[in-house]
Amino acid sequence: MQITTEGIVLKQRKIANNRRMIVIFTRQYGKISAGTSINERNRSKSALALRPFTYAEYDLFRGREAYSINSAAVKKSYYSIGENLDKFMSASVFIDYLDKILQDEEAMPGLFNLAIDYMESLERTKTDPDTLLYAFIVKSLRMLGVMPELSCCVNCGRGLETFGSDGHGGAPGKIKLFSVSSGGIICEECANREKTDGSALIYKPSFDIIDVFRFFLSKPLNSFEKVILKQGVSEMIRQILAEYTRCYLGSDALGITNEMEVRNGY
Numbered sequence: 297m298q299i300t301t302e303g304i305v306l307k308q309r310k311i312a313n314n315r316r317m318i319v320i321f322t323r324q325y326g327k328i329s330a331g332t333s334i335n336e337r338n339r340s341k342s343a344l345a346l347r348p349f350t351y352a353e354y355d356l357f358r359g360r361e362a363y364s365i366n367s368a369a370v371k372k373s374y375y376s377i378g379e380n381l382d383k384f385m386s387a388s389v390f391i392d393y394l395d396k397i398l399q400d401e402e403a404m405p406g407l408f409n410l411a412i413d414y415m416e417s418l419e420r421t422k423t424d425p426d427t428l429l430y431a432f433i434v435k436s437l438r439m440l441g442v443m444p445e446l447s448c449c450v451n452c453g454r455g456l457e458t459f460g461s462d463g464h465g466g467a468p469g470k471i472k473l474f475s476v477s478s479g480g481i482i483c484e485e486c487a488n489r490e491k492t493d494g495s496a497l498i499y500k501p502s503f504d505i506i507d508v509f510r511f512f513l514s515k516p517l518n519s520f521e522k523v524i525l526k527q528g529v530s531e532m533i534r535q536i537l538a539e540y541t542r543c544y545l546g547s548d549a550l551g552i553t554n555e556m557e558v559r560n561g562y
Contacts, residue, residue, distance in 0.1 A: 297358045298366075301322040301323060301324045301353070301354055302324075302351070302371065303322035303323065303352060303354055305319070305349075305352075306319040306391050311331065313333075316346070317329055318346055320354065321398060321411065323405055325403055326398060326399065326400065327400055327401070328400065329362075330365045334368075341370060342368045346365075346368065348391065349374040349375060350374065351370070351372045351412060352371055353368065377415070382424075383425045386418065386425035386426055387415070387418055389429060393436075393550075394411065397541070397545045397547050406439055407436060410435055413516070413517045414428060414429075417521050420521055421521040421522070422521075423524050427520050427523050428521065430512065430530075430537060431515075434509055434537070435512065437541075437544075438513065440545065444474070444480035444509070444540065446481055449482050449486055450475065450478045450479050450482055451475075454483045456506070475490060475496065476497040476498070476499070477497050481505075482498065497539055499536055501532050502532075503529050503532075505536070537550060
């Protein structure tokens with residue numbers, strides 16, 4: 297069966313008989329793997345559409361067990377991303393993240409549109425590209441149905457307004473611990489109980505993580521093109537998202553390896 301779909305190349309590898317296997321995140325069919333004999337090194341329209349950071353339209357043959365690329369045409373190339381090392385590194389994490397979290401042939405048009413928005417914003421931004429990446433990941437968590445609980449204690453349901461001091465001068469309602477193990481904000485009492493089982497992974501950010509996550513969720517991606525997080529905040533967000541996506545999505549795309557332990561002296 298012949299089909300046409302828009303897509304983004306996630307990765308490729310060589311296979312037998314001078315062919316390549318291209319992994320594409322498509323709008324209509326989700327993540328698919330398609331074989332092709334198109335030589336990426338020539339300058340044809342189809343060859344250009346096989347390169348990373350390219351948004352293209354693909355004409356495919358869909359067989360019983362596999363897809364084949366007949367031809368392709370670039371809709372937009374984000375080649376300039378590769379000319380900036382910071383942008384390239386951030387975009388590489390983005391591509392790896394998508395490849396690891398997407399299920400084969402499960403259409404996610406909302407996430408596809410978000411991915412295009414991310415590449416558009418990444419191409420334009422002149423500030424820290426990682427802020428855009430974190431915003432994309434947080435938005436994707438909601439689309440994937442694994443958004444952390446931010447409105448109350450994830451274990452006991454206690455309201456945030458009743459959270460008290462941690463014994464170190466924190467004002468009531470201000471001390472918010474984040475438990476990767478439980479999947480969201482956790483009160484101190486539940487954190488103490490969770491810590492005793494030896495497998496807790498709890499963070500105590502020096503900033504209001506609820507405000508940061510809600511900020512990521514409430515604004516379009518292009519709002520973050522000029523946003524720069526403080527270094528300490530950025531590093532903590534990266535650690536939390538790395539552990540959270542590893543735990544709930546099986547993705548280690550952010551590349552941070554931490555032992556399961558309580559963070560920041562908690």
